[in-house]
Amino acid sequence: MSAQHLPAAPEELELTATLAVLEAAVGDARLALRRLHRELGEQRAVKAELDLRTCALDALTTCIAIVDIRLPQRPFVFLNQAFAAMLGGAPDTLLGASYDRLPLAAGSEDASAAMREAMANGREWRGEMRMCRSDGSEYWVGMTLTPVHGADDALSHYVAIGADITARLEADRRKQELQERLLAEMKERERMAIELRLAQKLESVGRLAAGVAHEINTPIQYVGDSIHFLRAAAADCETLIRQYRSAIDALAGGAAAAPVLEAVRAAEAQADLAFLAEEVPKAFERTLDGVDRVAGIVRAMKEFAHPDPTEQSPADINHAIETTLTVARNEYKYVASVHTDLGSLPAVTCNIGEINQVLLNLLVNAAHAIEAARRPVGEGRIEIATRSDGAHAVVAVRDNGCGIAPEHLDHIFDPFFTTKEVGKGTGQGLAIARSIVVDKHGGDIQVRSVPGEGTEFTLRLPVGGCARREAA
Ligand SMILES: Nc1ncnc2c1ncn2[C@@H]1O[C@H](COP(=O)(O)OP(=O)(O)OP(=O)(O)O)[C@@H](O)[C@H]1O
Ligand SMILES: [Mg+2]
Known part of the structure; x- marks a missing residue:
């Protein structure tokens, strides 16, 4: 029997159509579900990424917050942990709080006004503000506000980046204090150095004064002696003149010449006229010489103590050596003879008072x-020689004294280094000499010494002088 295809019943057809529609709907739903799954996954991924970024921002010690500037209260829409901690709260509790209510401390009004003004005009702002913690303590915050523009280019947010800079400001303050203290100490040391130098100058002037008094005393004594002699000679001459006058009167009155002449000769013998004729000119010479010597010492003393401690002007170094030898004669004359070999020198621009020192x-x-060195009398010898060497004047001072021990040579220019007993030396002479020659005149000072034989110091001074350089 062959199969017979019977036409489908209408109900069956309707069912088939409904099934197709349902299948299509299920397909669509599946697709939608897949899409939803995908989107959900993407959203989760985005959320996870956002959480990660928030974590990273929370891990920072820099304070970061975002403020929505479109709303009148200017609320925080984001704060990292550090920013919230700086304000004394947690990010969640501070979200939505107004940025304008930052707990500013007194004294930050100007900074706050400048910040608001910048925000109102959409400008960036950087500054420092003093803020209050909830416990009332205050701290300094350094803040940078950067405007953020939305897709429509309109200003929408501000990113606030800040940091508690109290410790840094405190460190800066301490550094500043330290610098100021250091500066004050340096000034004090400089003042002490100047005072020490002055004290040394006064000491040397004081020591010289005794020597100079002694130096002046000798010529003054023979000036005095000569004047006494001249006064006695003048009295004798007066007596003689009286004798001559009375002889003239007697002879004019017709007296016999012989007894008159006899009386005159007796008077002349009494006055020792021959002696007077020989000695009076010598006494005048001695007086003039003594006065010259005193005047020379006084002049040298005045030149030696040059008044201006800063001025440098062209000076005659050879003359300065002679001046110093004059004022210091009493310091060396009992132990040494001085020999000078002063070559021709150009004028040297210097502070001659300091060079004298x-x-x-x-x-x-x-x-x-x-x-x-305990040299026998007459064997002590000091030689001073000068010469010109290109742009320098060279002065060498040699002695045949005890010399300097090799282990001391490196220290003799150090302040307060001395091998002399208390009262004889303070150890400043060479330190000051080097500061004057090297630092103030751009010159050089060298020493050569052989223990037991003697020492030679050589100064080299630039002829043209040197701009004053402050000693270190
Ligand atoms: N010509 C010299 N011969 C031997 N030693 C010297 C000579 N010049 C300096 N010295 C040594 O150098 C040291 C330092 O000399 P410096 O002139 O600085 O100080 P001082 O003479 O001891 O004291 P001050 O000059 O302050 O009175 C001296 O104590 C001495 O030991
Ligand atoms: Mg000395």
Whole structure:
């Protein structure tokens, strides 16, 4: 029997159609479900990424917050942990709080006004503000506000990045304090150095004064003696003149010449006229010489103590050496003879008072060294030679004193280094000499010494002088 295809019943047809529609709907639903799954996954991924970024921002010690500037209260829409902690709360509790209610401390009004003004005009702002913690303590915050523009280019948010800079400001303050203290100490040291130098100058002037008084005393004594002699001679001459006058009167009155002449000769013999004729001119010479010597010492003393401690002007170094030798004669004359070999020198631009001070120190050191060497009288010798060497004037001071021990050579220019007993030396002479020659005149000072034989100091001074350089 063959199969018979019967036409489908209408109900069956309707069912088939409904089934197809249902299948299509299920397909669509599956697709939608897949899409939903995918989107959900993507959203989860985005959320996870956002959480990660928030974690990273929370891990920072820098304070970061975002403020929505479109709303009148300007609320925080994001704060990392650090920013929230700085304000004394948790990010969740501070979200939505107004940025304008930052707990500013008194004294931050200007900074706050400038910040608001910048925000109102959409400008970036950087500044420092003093803020209050909930416990009332205050701290400093350094803040940068950067405007953020939305897709429509309109200003929408501000990113606030801040940091508690109290410790840094405190460190800065301490650094500043330290610098100020250091500066004050340096000034104090400079003042002490100046005072010490002045004290040394006064000490040397004081020591010289005794020597100078002694130096002046000798010529003054023979000036005095000569004047006494001249006064006696003048009295004798007066007596003689009286005798001559009365002889003239007698002869004019017709007296016999012989007894009159006899009386005159007796008076002349009494006055020792021949002696007077020989000695009076000598006494005048001695007086003039003594007065010249006193005047020379006084002049040298005045030149030696040059008044201006800063001025440099062209000066005659050879003349300065002679001046110093004059004022310091009493310091060396009992232990040494001085020999000078002064070559021709151009005028040297310098502070001659300071150079005199250096020469005096070298001269006194030489005399002390000869004294320490216990040379027999007449054997002590100080030689001073000058010469011109290109753009420099060279001064050498040599002595045949005790010399300097090799282990001391590196220290003799150190302040307060001395091998002398208390009262004889303070150890400043050479330190000051070097500061004057090297620092203030751009010159050089060298020493050569052989223990037991002697020492030579050589100064080199630039002829043209040197701009004053402050000593270190
Ligand atoms: N010509 C010299 N011969 C031997 N030693 C010297 C000579 N010049 C200096 N010295 C040594 O150098 C040291 C330092 O000399 P400096 O002139 O600085 O100080 P001082 O002479 O001891 O004291 P001050 O000069 O302050 O009175 C001296 O104590 C001495 O030991
Ligand atoms: Mg000295």
